[in-house]
Amino acid sequence: MEELDKYLKAGEIAAEVREAVPDVVDEGKKLIDICEWVEGRIRSLGGRPAFPCNVSVNEVAAHYTSPPGDEATIPPGAIVKVDLGVHVDGYIADTATTICLDPAKERLARASRAALEAALREMRPGIRISHVSSIIERTIRAYGCKPISNLTGHDLDRYTIHAGTAIPNVSTISLKKLRPGRAYAIEPFVTEPWGDGVVIEAPVSTIFRLVRPTVKGKGKRASELLRAIYNEFKTLPFAERWLWRLLPRSKYEQAWRELLDKGAVMSYPVFIERSRCPVAQFEHTVVVLEDKCIITTLPGGP
Numbered sequence: 001m002e003e004l005d006k007y008l009k010a011g012e013i014a015a016e017v018r019e020a021v022p023d024v025v026d027e028g029k030k031l032i033d034i035c036e037w038v039e040g041r042i043r044s045l046g047g048r049p050a051f052p053c054n055v056s057v058n059e060v061a062a063h064y065t066s067p068p069g070d071e072a073t074i075p076p077g078a079i080v081k082v083d084l085g086v087h088v089d090g091y092i093a094d095t096a097t098t099i100c101l102d103p104a105k106e107r108l109a110r111a112s113r114a115a116l117e118a119a120l121r122e123m124r125p126g127i128r129i130s131h132v133s134s135i136i137e138r139t140i141r142a143y144g145c146k147p148i149s150n151l152t153g154h155d156l157d158r159y160t161i162h163a164g165t166a167i168p169n170v171s172t173i174s175l176k177k178l179r180p181g182r183a184y185a186i187e188p189f190v191t192e193p194w195g196d197g198v199v200i201e202a203p204v205s206t207i208f209r210l211v212r213p214t215v216k217g218k219g220k221r222a223s224e225l226l227r228a229i230y231n232e233f234k235t236l237p238f239a240e241r242w243l244w245r246l247l248p249r250s251k252y253e254q255a256w257r258e259l260l261d262k263g264a265v266m267s268y269p270v271f272i273e274r275s276r277c278p279v280a281q282f283e284h285t286v287v288v289l290e291d292k293c294i295i296t297t298l299p300g301g302p
Contacts, residue, residue, distance in 0.1 A: 004294075006091035007183060007287050011296025013047040014086040014093035014285070019299050021082045025099045029074045031055045032066035032241075038084050050085030050092045051161060052207055052239035057081075061151060061189055061199045061271045061279040065206045068241040068249075077102035079109070081281045083187075087236065090158040094185040095297040096283035108190050108280035111143035115169075115188035116282045123178060123186075123286055123293045129167055130174040136188050137170045146197040148189035148279065151271065156183040156285065159234045180290045187283035195277030205267035209237045212264045221255040226264060237268065 017038055024037050038053040052065035057078050066072070074080060083096035098109040118139045119132050140147045153167030165176065169188050178184065191197055210229050228246050229238070243249075243256070259265045273279050284297045 003091060004287065004289075006088040007093065007285075007296050008294070010047055010050075010086040010088045010091055010093035011285060011298075013042060013045045013088075014084060014095045015297045015299050016045060017041045017084060017086070018082070018095050018097050018297070021084075021097055022099050025074065025080050025082065027074050027076050027078070027101055030070070031057075031064075031072045031074070032070040034082065035066045035239075038082065042084070042086050047086040047088055050087040050094065051237040052242070054083035054096075054207075055080065056083070056279070056281075058278045059273045059276045060202075061148060061273055061281070063205075063207055063268045064270045065239050066241065067206050067239070068244060074101070077105075079105040079278045079280060081279065083281065083283065085161065087159070090234065092156045092161065092183070093285045093297050094156065094161065094187075094283060095285060096187060096281050098280040098282060100280075105278055105280070107143060108145055108192070108278060109282070111140050111145040112188045112190040112280040112282045114143060115139040115147075115190070116186060116284060119186050119188070120284060120286065120295055123288075125180045125288050125290060125293065126177050128174065129165070129176045129178065130172050132178075132186070133168040133174075134171045136186075140169070140188060140190050144193055145190045146193050146195055148191060148199055148273070149197050151187075151189045151199055153184060153186040153283075156185060159236055161237060178288050178293070180288050183285060183287045183296075185283055185285050187281055190280045191273050192277040194275075196274040198274045199271035200274045201269035202272050204270050206270065207237050207239060207268040208265050209268070210235055210264070211266045214264075219255065219258070221252055222258045225252050225255045225259060229265070
């Protein structure tokens with residue numbers, strides 16, 4: 001099965017890069033250096049980034065990648081989530097890990113990892129998603145922690161990170177089941193028991209995605225920029241710093257603003273825990289077959 005082979009290859013690359021991440025995350029390290037190391041390593045192993053490397057620190061839960069010229073660094077005692085994606089011909093592996101530079105935050109990471117492992121043990125073709133969600137929440141609370149209720153796992157499609165099916169990290173009522181022939185990313189987000197357990201949008205976006213390949217009334221440069229975005233990224237998320245490696249920023253920055261204003265390109269907000277409590281995250285990708293599930297992002301392969 002050609003599709004499965006590509007999912008497996010993407011997962012193999014993603015696992016190798018993820019396992020090396022703790023060696024490049026340390027106090028004082030620039031976030032942009034971590035992002036670019038991860039993305040460069042993916043390319044060197046024969047894959048392509050499925051989305052910009054997310055480096056989310058402390059109460060930042062998701063969707064932060066370095067903008068051009070980012071000077072932000074890892075602060076002392078941080079808890080750092082590194083979320084990375086690999087695609088091979090559009091077939092995606094999505095995985096994440098958490099690095100704790102403060103031992104007091106380590107239990108958040110343990111709770112997230114344990115919830116992920118417990119969910120993966122339960123996964124099989126036809127199982128209800130609500131059962132997986134219940135296992136995740138139960139495990140997190142057994143560690144004395146709280147799940148983030150409005151961040152979820154999701155299914156994957158070719159060139160599509162979020163394909164429409166959510167896998168909540170809290171118990172829900174749903175009749176949806178895991179379907180053979182589909183890929184799913186399972187990602188428990190965990191915070192302190194006294195936290196709100198909810199994320200809100202920060203007033204900044206660093207990740208973008210093409211929504212419409214054409215826009216009425218656009219100028220020549222906007223057309224050229226749209227074409228370059230589609231040719232390079234298709235419908236996968238990208239970082240602004242990637243864009244200016246394709247085209248000169250001084251020439252196309254006004255066209256970029258035009259595409260954002262007209263809705264041809266959408267932005268992903270950075271998510272922060274509402275009460276500013278720290279967040280941990282672990283994640284694996286699973287491909288569901290007719291008779292079994294394969295975790296594509298395990299170290300050393302499935």
